Amino acid sequence: MKSVLKSVLLSGIALATVQAASATDTSELEARLAALEALVSDLKSELAEEKAKRDADIVRLETSSQSVTTPESANPVDGMRIGDTIVKVGGFVDLDAHVTNLSDGSFGASSIARDFYIPGATPIGGEETTATDFTAQATRFFISANRDIGENKVAAHIEMDFLGSMQGDQRVSNSYSPRLRRAFLDFNNWRIGQEWSTFQNTSAIPESASFLVLSDGMIFERQAMIRYTAGNWQFALENGNATITPVGGGRIEADGNLIPDVIGRYNFSGDYGNVSVAAIARQLRLESGAIDEETFGYGLSVSGKLNAGARDDIRFALTAGEGIGRYIGLNAANGAAIDPVTGELEAIPSVGGLIAWRHPFAETARLNIGYSGLFIDNPDFAVASMTESTQSVFGALLWDLAPKVTVGTELMFGxxxxxxxxxGNITRFTFSTKYAF
Known part of the structure; x- marks a missing residue:
């Protein structure tokens, strides 16, 4: 535009000069000069308008490259826009170093119990052992996407880590396959796919240096479901797999349920924190060979996170029922047992809970301590080796070396x-580092 203006001005000036030299009428010369000034003024206005439009485009491009704004909110959100969809990629890189002492035995080389605390896996009746393990299998990544289609809100989430992979070993490359943690679709108030169980309030999970602590009395379950949320209410149909204790002990994973697990939950929240009350009803059915038996289980859970002071919080859970089995204590107890006399299934009662205190101090440090327990009322005909109770305590000190870079130490006893x-007892010291992105 500047070169065009310059050419026009030079041409106009040259033309005016030639014509002025040959013109004899002063009024004609003044008229031509006035026309030339009008042309210059028009060109300046056009140039200013073009510059303003170009500056506005630059501001718009810079803003869109820094953040994406959702249609329903003027606040910027994380992610990148692909077409009409906002996509986000995230996760964390995690290294855990464990020193584990077992009073009565050892874990197998590929046991997932080497990576985090599984209450029902603590060995009994063997020799004392101590082992050190380094692992990065808790490293996690996710991809999420959301968009509005008319008045409908649509979102999806896929999340994976590497814990429990049986496709790698420690001999050379420590190559482990990703495992599916969560994968679901949201459509308005519906959530369909694999997600944390509606029976569980994830805000009650204590902060720790290791992957998971206080799992004894904790509801901890991810599974396929269909969930509907209406305000504070949540209702779900979830995968109905049952675990059964056969005659002689052990575990049968029975997958013959006709009825999915039915869960209802109500969430309270406010300045005090949050509390959830959840109930579950489930069919426990075993269909194997000549056996076709079923019974029913139920459970009630109260859990949440309560603010205590300016920065502290208390996390808690209390759960009781019959036949809740795999939902609590990482399946330390089964849902039902086979009566060796009648051949019928009997639901196994249990009660469990946890309490943990999180205390931030200094600028970025915090202390976490807590207790958890699960108590099982096995039937009289149950064999002596069945788990009757598990309990654990822990203390963890964590601090952020930089934004999203956390170092932690932890000592637990179970x-x-x-x-x-x-x-049998387990004592474990953990050192961890984590970078979230």
């Missing part, structure tokens, strides 16, 4: 006791 009165 104990498992059988129906026959035998017990």
């Amino acid at each position: 104990q498992r006791e059988t129906k026959g009165g035998d017990d």
Whole structure:
């Protein structure tokens, strides 16, 4: 535009000069000069308008490259826009170093119990062992996407980590396959796919240096479901797989349910934090060979996170029922047992809970301590080796070296006791580093 203006001005000036030299009428010369000034003024206005439009485009491009704004909110959100969809990629890189002492045995080389605390896996009746393990399998990544289609809100989430992979070993490359954690579709108030169980309030999970602590009395379950949310209410149909204790002990994973697990939950929230009350009803059915038996289970849970002071919080859970089995204590107890006399299924009652205190101090440090327990009322015909109770305590100190870079240390102690009165202990020290992105 500047070069065009310059050419026009030079041409106009040259033309005016030639014509002025040959013109004899002063009024004609003044008229031509006035026309030339009008032309220059028009060109300046056009140039200013073009510059303003170009500056506005630059501002718009810079703003869109820094953040994406959703249609329903003027606030910028994380992510990148692909067409009409906002896509976000995130996760964390995690290294855990464990020193584990077992009073009565050892874990197998590929056991997932080497990576985090599984109450029902604590060995009983062996020799004392101590082992050190380094692992990065808790490293996690996710992809999420959301968009509005008319008045409908649509979102999706896929999340994976590497824990429990059986497709790698520690001999050379430590190559482990991703495992599916969560994968769901949201459509307005519906959530369909694999997600945390509606029976569980994830805000009650204590902060820790290791992958998971206080799992004894914790509801901890991810599974396929269909969930509907209406305000504070949530209702879900979830995968109905049952675990059964056969005659002689052990575990059968029964997958013959006709009825999915039915869960209802109500959420309270306010300045005090949040509390959830959830109930579950489930069919426990075993269909194997000549056996076709079923019974029903139920449970009630109250859990949440309560603010305590300016920065502290208390996390808690209390759960009781019959036949809740795999939902609590990482399946330390089964949902039902087979009566060796009648061949019928009997739901197994249990009660469990946890409490943890999180205390931030200094600028970026915090202390976490807590207790958890699960107590199982096995039937009289149950064998002596069945788990009767598990309990654990822990303390963890974590601090952020930089934004999203966390270092932590942790000491935990757990104990498992059988129906026959035998017990085994686990003591574990953990050092961890994590970078979230």
